[in-house]
Amino acid sequence: MGALMVIFSLQKDQRRKRTDSVEDELELSAVRHRPEGLEQLEALTRFNRKELQILYRGFKNECPSGVVNEDTFKDIYSQFFPQGDASKYAHFLFNAFDTNKDGSVSFEDFVMGLSILLRGSVQEKLNWAFNLYDINKDGYITKEEMLDIMKAIYDMMGKCTYPLVKDDTPRQHVELFFQKMDKNKDGVVTIDEFIDCCQNDENIMRSMQLFENVI
Amino acid sequence: MAAGVAAWLPFARAAAIGWMPVATRPMPVPPREKKKSQDQGLLVLNVSGQKFQTWSNTLERYPDTLLGSTERDFFFHEETNEYFFDRDPDIFRHILNFYRTGKLHYPRQECIAAYDEELSFFGIIPEIIGDCCYEEYKDRRRENQERLQDDEDDEKEDVAPLNMTFREYMWRAFENPHTSTTALVLYYVTGFFIAISVMANVVETVPCGTLPNRAKEISCGDRYALAFFCLDTACVMIFTVEYLLRLIAAPSRYNFMKSVMSIIDVVAIMPYYIGLVMTDNDQVSGAFVTLRVFRVFRIFKFSRHSAGLRILGYTLKSCASELGFLLFSLTMAIIIFATVMFYAEKGSTSSKFTSIPAAFWYTIVTMTTLGYGDMVPKTIVGKIFGSICSLSGVLVIALPVPVIVSNFSRIYHQSQRAEKRRAQKACKEAGQLLVGKPNIPFESHHHHLLHCLEKTTNHEFIDEQTFETNCMEVTMVNKSGSRTSSMSGSSSPHGLSSCCSRRHRRKSFSLPNSNNQELSTIQIRERPIVNSRSSLNAKPDFETVPLKSGHSYVTSSVVTLPPAASSLLTSSDNGGSSSSTCNYSQSNIVRVSAL
Numbered sequence A: 001m002g003a004l005m006v007i008f009s010l011q012k013d014q015r016r017k018r019t020d021s022v023e024d025e026l027e028l029s030a031v032r033h034r035p036e037g038l039e040q041l042e043a044l045t046r047f048n049r050k051e052l053q054i055l056y057r058g059f060k061n062e063c064p065s066g067v068v069n070e071d072t073f074k075d076i077y078s079q080f081f082p083q084g085d086a087s088k089y090a091h092f093l094f095n096a097f098d099t100n101k102d103g104s105v106s107f108e109d110f111v112m113g114l115s116i117l118l119r120g121s122v123q124e125k126l127n128w129a130f131n132l133y134d135i136n137k138d139g140y141i142t143k144e145e146m147l148d149i150m151k152a153i154y155d156m157m158g159k160c161t162y163p164l165v166k167d168d169t170p171r172q173h174v175e176l177f178f179q180k181m182d183k184n185k186d187g188v189v190t191i192d193e194f195i196d197c198c199q200n201d202e203n204i205m206r207s208m209q210l211f212e213n214v215i
Numbered sequence B: 001m002a003a004g005v006a007a008w009l010p011f012a013r014a015a016a017i018g019w020m021p022v023a024t025r026p027m028p029v030p031p032r033e034k035k036k037s038q039d040q041g042l043l044v045l046n047v048s049g050q051k052f053q054t055w056s057n058t059l060e061r062y063p064d065t066l067l068g069s070t071e072r073d074f075f076f077h078e079e080t081n082e083y084f085f086d087r088d089p090d091i092f093r094h095i096l097n098f099y100r101t102g103k104l105h106y107p108r109q110e111c112i113a114a115y116d117e118e119l120s121f122f123g124i125i126p127e128i129i130g131d132c133c134y135e136e137y138k139d140r141r142r143e144n145q146e147r148l149q150d151d152e153d154d155e156k157e158d159v160a161p162l163n164m165t166f167r168e169y170m171w172r173a174f175e176n177p178h179t180s181t182t183a184l185v186l187y188y189v190t191g192f193f194i195a196i197s198v199m200a201n202v203v204e205t206v207p208c209g210t211l212p213n214r215a216k217e218i219s220c221g222d223r224y225a226l227a228f229f230c231l232d233t234a235c236v237m238i239f240t241v242e243y244l245l246r247l248i249a250a251p252s253r254y255n256f257m258k259s260v261m262s263i264i265d266v267v268a269i270m271p272y273y274i275g276l277v278m279t280d281n282d283q284v285s286g287a288f289v290t291l292r293v294f295r296v297f298r299i300f301k302f303s304r305h306s307a308g309l310r311i312l313g314y315t316l317k318s319c320a321s322e323l324g325f326l327l328f329s330l331t332m333a334i335i336i337f338a339t340v341m342f343y344a345e346k347g348s349t350s351s352k353f354t355s356i357p358a359a360f361w362y363t364i365v366t367m368t369t370l371g372y373g374d375m376v377p378k379t380i381v382g383k384i385f386g387s388i389c390s391l392s393g394v395l396v397i398a399l400p401v402p403v404i405v406s407n408f409s410r411i412y413h414q415s416q417r418a419e420k421r422r423a424q425k426a427c428k429e430a431g432q433l434l435v436g437k438p439n440i441p442f443e444s445h446h447h448h449l450l451h452c453l454e455k456t457t458n459h460e461f462i463d464e465q466t467f468e469t470n471c472m473e474v475t476m477v478n479k480s481g482s483r484t485s486s487m488s489g490s491s492s493p494h495g496l497s498s499c500c501s502r503r504h505r506r507k508s509f510s511l512p513n514s515n516n517q518e519l520s521t522i523q524i525r526e527r528p529i530v531n532s533r534s535s536l537n538a539k540p541d542f543e544t545v546p547l548k549s550g551h552s553y554v555t556s557s558v559v560t561l562p563p564a565a566s567s568l569l570t571s572s573d574n575g576g577s578s579s580s581t582c583n584y585s586q587s588n589i590v591r592v593s594a595l
Helices: A001-027 A036-046 A049-062 A069-077 A085-098 A109-121 A120-133 A142-159 A169-182 A191-200 A204-208 B005-019 B070-077 B090-102 B112-121 B133-160 B168-175 B181-203 B226-248 B254-259 B260-277 B282-304 B307-318 B320-345 B356-367 B380-399 B400-435 B440-457 B464-477 B480-490 B533-535 B540-548 B574-583
Strands: A068-069 A103-105 A140-142 A188-191 B042-047 B049-053 B083-087 B207-210 B215-217
Touching: A036 A049, A036 A109, A036 A142, A036 A191, A049 A109, A049 B005, A049 B181, A068 A069, A069 B005, A085 A142, A085 B005, A103 A109, A103 B320, A109 A120, A109 B005, A120 A142, A120 A191, A120 A204, A120 B005, A140 A142, A140 B168, A142 A169, A142 B260, A169 A191, A188 A191, A191 A204, B005 B440, B042 B090, B042 B540, B049 B090, B070 B083, B083 B260, B090 B112, B112 B133, B133 B282, B133 B400, B168 B181, B168 B226, B181 B226, B181 B282, B254 B260, B260 B282, B307 B320, B320 B356, B320 B380
Parallel strands: B042 B083
Antiparallel strands: A068 A103, A140 A188, B042 B049, B207 B215
16 A cells, blocks of 8 residues: 555656656747837838837737737637636637737737727728638638637627527527628628628727727 | 736727627727826836836836825935935835736745835735735744734733732733742642652552562552552642632633643543542442543643643644544555455464454554564465565555655645635735726726627626526526517617616717827726626726716617517616616617717
């Protein structure tokens, strides 16, 4: 019995040593990313110098290595939605920000995305939204893609809601969306249908202007 | 997180644009940004000659502290255009780091009193010390307080209050022997008699030579029976008097009688009195003899005289579970080997292993490597298993004991720490709530964001308790669907149907101002996010203030969806939500009035 206990504790030490070495390896290869110069970013985005400085300082504080990977991204985004599970929506957001699909969001990606969202024209914003919904980036939003997005949004609400989110609430919402957006009733929403429809909808137009003064 | 989630709020709000095309009803108006007249700039803080510089934003994250509020203006030095503080720069470094990182650390080499002083000077409450240093801080603080308390107590003891009653005086004398000479005398006398009594009990049983007319040796106790009896009586007298005096002097008699020491006292003197009462009745004399065993408990009275004994007792009490485990594993091993030995030795003649319980003795003696030799196996199989038994005895006993000892020490310290942490946690959370004076712009923006999400999905956040009650209501009512449809049918298309007891305030849109293009700096103030769901909904009061400041109210159209899933629309500000969620059975339908 004593032998068993000793053996067990020895094994634990070994396991710990092994994981330590793996972690060490990971740390050595951690990316340290430096963003492009301030002038270049100024040219690429619609932020001025001061705004970029403030944005970068906040970004660097959270992610000292200069890039955000998906897990950190999900963590940060989830902190704003304590009642629900924001990880799925954060996943879609991450894909939308990560334009070069390298699995991490650098400061350039981040600030270019923000530039579109906050300072872009309505067309650009709608484009961005379409891009977000179109998960496989094939130019069409299918009902399945929309359902995924919808479920992700409803997940952020969590379970303590009034009225209760039923299982088919996302699906019904998707039906509504398609009824509104899909003009030719072919089961997918193309970018033109999407933009057309949004531009004709007062509410959506108004809400697009909502966050202009965020920075 | 470092600068806090507040730094990413703009991003989260921008990302909310992703919900807009999906939403079917309009979004609430965002809260007004407070116009900041000054740009963020560098401040110089000169602390006793050491210069620290930081952004003014950083300091303003905590408006409740000296540096974050206008109180620092009192320390502004015009000639050098800096803020001068005549305080310790080493400790100030930590305080400034708190503003930068949101975590307050406690440096181990600093004196706790000096650190506390600095914290109180700068208006920072210690409860926000980060988890990494909080324990250390609390330990040091407690030690310091105990030291102060001990000093005080010592002083108090030396300086006797003048108007003590005789009872208090006696109690004090009993508990603190060094207070007065009588106390000291009592202390030594009782100690002496305890020792005498114990020694008498011991010597009583020593064989003392033979009487001339008997062949057998008799013990000293029987030989000098009278002397021992007198000695015993004297000791018991002293002990009884002492016990009664303590009982009289005790401030709380009930507590005194419950305490361990008084029980030991009682158990120590009881056998004598029982012996007095009982005569030489043969039936009970056997029981009486066993009672005398209890006289040895007098030795425990020494624990009043020795702190070490008390600590030992406490230690044993606290590692009882570990000892229990050791005992349990030993018992298992003993039973296994005893069984094996019994069956192995069953065959041999005149075997001492008459039963398994008889084999227990052999197993215990062998496993603890005592090896008395009164029971030995005779068959070959028995010898084989006997040797396995003794080898495994070495392993089973010798190895776990150090493991258990170190385990015990670790677990003991850990449980102390865990208990301390639990006790501290409650204080900490109370403190966090105090210091987490909400960062108003951040809070209002965060709430606006959550509100947008609610509008997008047509559902509302409620806290857990109301959720539970709602669930129960739903199951009781059993037809929530029919309820809502009936409600929506009955609500009038004009005006709003208000809730039973309160009016829900309307959320209003204001035209988005286009003159906010200039950089209005975001005052990023941080607040430790309290991760409780209900708190999120319970913060409305702060939001109403900025929203109500000087807007022209414009009621807007709120389109109700065709029947289906969400025909319930309640527009209310969050002030209503947290407390009146149970009243959410309204549908408020408002028509458009001119924009």
